[in-house]
Amino acid sequence: MELEQRVADLERRLAALENAQRSAPCLVEGDFWALDGLKEQLAELGAADGGVLFTGAVRLPTGEYYEWQHGTAAEGLLDGDWAPDAEVFAALGHPVRLRLLREILGGRRTAAELAESDEVGTTGQIYHHLRQLTGAGWLHTTGRGRYEVPAGRVVPLLVALSVARP
Incomplete structure (x- = not known):
């Protein structure tokens, strides 16, 4: 069977x-x-x-x-060491981080705006995830607590998402 x-x-x-x-x-x-x-x-x-x-x-x-x-x-x-790239992929491996990236691409750019979203957690948790995404290069700050996905990461992020889908 x-x-x-x-x-x-x-x-x-x-x-x-x-x-x-x-x-x-x-x-x-x-x-x-x-x-x-x-x-x-x-x-x-x-x-x-x-x-x-x-x-x-x-x-x-x-x-x-x-x-x-x-x-x-x-x-x-193929010849390089892939281990240093793990952090970049790991940052995308959490559903809340993906949600935050989607919200930021959609126009919510501050922690206060992001906190209005469902299922992203407390303000402290949001800042934790924002630090992870910033450290991995998926986000940067633009001043006054505003976040954005760097221009050179928008298409790669969407490529990663398209590869993840069947």
Whole structure:
């Protein structure tokens, strides 16, 4: 019985993946237009091991607009020590911190405004989470107790969220 359940679960997951691929919007003609551009640049640089590219153009509910892209050769990623990056990922690993980031992107920028949100805890807990996010580079202060997601982190945050979803 357990094997039948596992096969059924795998079939459901496969069907969901196939549907997601079919329904994914194509913004530019050609399925792999960004990938093709990356391959051309990697060939020009002689990066035989490949690379990673992510990019985005986003208008936030506040009206702020961000365009951003980042590319890295695979060699630099695969050969490096990943341990120092743990804090950056760990800061995103708490539901309240993700909620705070979402609220800040939505326009609530001070601890008092954030405290008005549901499920973020006490003011002391909010400050604790804000310190964690600031220390990991997901937030910075803009003066007078105001917080914002740095421009260079808006698209990467949304990329991380999109990768986390099935």
